[in-house]
Amino acid sequence: MTIDDLTEMDVSQNDLEGNISFSSKTICKLERLIFSGNVFESNNMLNGTIPPGLANFSSLKRLVLSHNNLSDSIPEFFVASNLLYIDLSFNKRNGQIPQTVGNIVNLTMINLYMNKLDGPIPRQIENLSNLQLLNLFNNNLYGPLPFELSEGHRLFALDLRFNSFNGTISTNFENLSHLSQLILQENDFSCSSEETSWEGPMNMIMNFLLLLLLAIFQLSNALNSDGTALLALSSNLILSQSVNSTWNSLDPSPCRWAGISCDKSGYATSIVLPALRISSSLGKEIVLLIRLKELNLAANDLSGLFPQN
Structure with missing residues (x-):
């Protein structure tokens, strides 16, 4: 090469x-x-x-x-x-x-x-x-x-x-x-x-x-704060086509996005996206998901430092 x-x-x-x-x-x-x-x-x-x-x-x-x-x-x-x-x-x-x-x-x-x-x-x-x-x-x-x-x-x-x-x-x-x-x-x-x-x-x-x-x-058509944070988070990642096609503002509910689970109020509680060849670094926007309980990004190609706080 x-x-x-x-x-x-x-x-x-x-x-x-x-x-x-x-x-x-x-x-x-x-x-x-x-x-x-x-x-x-x-x-x-x-x-x-x-x-x-x-x-x-x-x-x-x-x-x-x-x-x-x-x-x-x-x-x-x-x-x-x-x-x-x-x-x-x-x-x-x-x-x-x-x-x-x-x-x-x-x-x-x-x-x-x-x-x-x-x-x-x-x-x-x-x-x-x-x-x-x-x-x-x-x-x-x-x-x-x-x-x-x-x-x-x-x-x-x-x-x-x-x-x-x-x-x-x-x-x-x-x-x-x-x-x-x-x-x-x-x-x-x-x-x-x-x-x-x-x-x-x-x-x-x-x-x-x-x-x-x-x-x-x-x-009436707005993303909630978690949806906005997830979109900002995705801007610094290379996502697989199956994920990228659903993570967009055309669907105002992040609960319907690939790998996302939410509580009854519509806020993200888990991100489960293992082994999908996701690459680049994890942005600081992850800390904005204050109700997040599970983060599973195992077996991907992430690099760099983990966000502080």
Whole structure:
């Protein structure tokens, strides 16, 4: 076997130094790249920039470079890549979210929180019809929320807190029938609406009623906290097809998901998924399942550290 055949590279939680450098000619089959939480002698983290070509490896499906000291802007995505998951959180990335992110049509999860990104959310996000999670928490993003964001019919978690978004919250979000987490605190949204002739207190009452109806609509289709935690947990694992096909927000009850048993209140009490070739590391979301009594992941290919607490 040569490096030409490399499909997975996980060097998280090490003491790597320097910049990231790859050639598509030598790792053309790479599907998973995980560099999270490394150490660089000056800033206690891996530093530098992401090579522009890295984002365009046609075979790459998961790109995890979180908890480092990566700077500069997010690379452009010039080709319709096969990326399913991007995690660049806890870095020092600046610049704007590139419009070419709309080329990654298979994306299901985007984690860009705790960076220094600015500018608006690109309208090309409407191309991401499979997107389930968008976390932009704690950046310097601004501008009104694009109407195109309401086209994400599979979106179940949207975290935009601690930015500078403004304008009104469109009632078109009622189209997001699977949305169970909408976090908008510490932004500059207003209660007024240019689409209605109501003024003063009546305008505020109408907007409040519209948002209340939206919340009721969402709750009727929402995952409970355990379902959200399990989905977040699955984002860091490679699951077998039999499991992956049932673990999704289209079914709001995690009790019907493969390997999950629940109590009468709908909270997970056991996860039993032995010998299914599940790989990667177990995420910290496991500690959110406070009623869990049994965890059976025997005879799989898990690696890394067990979550603390």
